Amino acid sequence: MAEFSQTWTWYKGEWLEGNPPILGPRAHAFWQASTVFDGARYFEGVMPDLDRHCERINRSCKALAMNPTMKVGEIMELAAEGVKKFGGNAVYIRPTYWGLGSLNTVINVDPEDVEFGLTLFDAPMPAPDAGFTVTTTSFRRPSFETMPTNAKASGLYINNARCLKEAAAKGFDNAIVCDMMGNVAELATANFFIVKDGIVKTSVPNGSFLNGITRQRVIQLLRDAGETVVECTLTLDDCREADEMFSTGNYSKVVPITAFDDREYGHGPFAKKARDLYWDFAFKK
Numbered sequence: 001m002a003e004f005s006q007t008w009t010w011y012k013g014e015w016l017e018g019n020p021p022i023l024g025p026r027a028h029a030f031w032q033a034s035t036v037f038d039g040a041r042y043f044e045g046v047m048p049d050l051d052r053h054c055e056r057i058n059r060s061c062k063a064l065a066m067n068p069t070m071k072v073g074e075i076m077e078l079a080a081e082g083v084k085k086f087g088g089n090a091v092y093i094r095p096t097y098w099g100l101g102s103l104n105t106v107i108n109v110d111p112e113d114v115e116f117g118l119t120l121f122d123a124p125m126p127a128p129d130a131g132f133t134v135t136t137t138s139f140r141r142p143s144f145e146t147m148p149t150n151a152k153a154s155g156l157y158i159n160n161a162r163c164l165k166e167a168a169a170k171g172f173d174n175a176i177v178c179d180m181m182g183n184v185a186e187l188a189t190a191n192f193f194i195v196k197d198g199i200v201k202t203s204v205p206n207g208s209f210l211n212g213i214t215r216q217r218v219i220q221l222l223r224d225a226g227e228t229v230v231e232c233t234l235t236l237d238d239c240r241e242a243d244e245m246f247s248t249g250n251y252s253k254v255v256p257i258t259a260f261d262d263r264e265y266g267h268g269p270f271a272k273k274a275r276d277l278y279w280d281f282a283f284k285k
Contacts, residue, residue: 095116190251
């Protein structure tokens with residue numbers, strides 16, 4: 001039986017501890033994958049960009065043809081209430097919508113037959129100098145024409161898992177995933193940046209991956225600090241020739257990539273600067 005860190009879920013007006021059985025086998029989400037989620041963070045007393053994450057979960061819900069039932073402010077209030085249960089520990093905040101279905105809905109989800117839950121669980125932040133290694137993967141990100149890539153949809157993540165398993169089999173922590181055209185999209189678990197000759201570069205959003213909230217924030221912070229950040233088409237060769245790499249994502253925020261295949265980077269200055277700028281932003285809000 002799986003063991004979980006301390007977990008609380010708000011569902012139908014009450015807080016439930018642990019991993020409550022709230023999804024039945026006839027639910028549309030159980031067998032047709034009509035589930036969307038988002039992730040925010042609480043750490044050291046702050047919840048940076050919580051409003052943006054709560055806005056995006058409602059957009060994701062609509063992208064799967066479901067009508068969200070919660071207002072942004074309501075989700076934010078519940079998150080603030082829930083983090084108090086963790087005694088100041090770092091928490092992952094995960095609002096979720098899922099389709100229930102009915103007698104007349106099998107493939108198509110009923111847009112009004114939707115439920116909401118807010119799950120929070122104890123999840124320590126990585127150390128500032130924690131890094132990870134990446135490699136390539138034979139799997140690719142789908143396009144908007146083939147999957148709802150404009151949503152943070154749970155069904156997309158089985159492909160991410162394939163990428164991670166392939167990377168692990170090669171002895172690496174993560175994978176650089178290309179889009180259907182063969183250009184670099186993102187990592188299996190996060191957006192990422194390369195640095196070449198003092199210029200920060202990241203893949204331009206093209207519909208194959210989410211334009212991450214932490215990604216957008218880091219781009220803004222670096223530009224405001226006088227750095228040049230370019231959103232462009234990147235190839236794997238661009239990555240192989242990079243001077244530095246780092247990732248951005250809600251779960252870990254800003255993390256250095258220490259190696260790409262046999263090329264080692266260590267913890268570069270731009271990763272350090274991006275993380276420092278993000279922490280300054282988080283605590284000045």
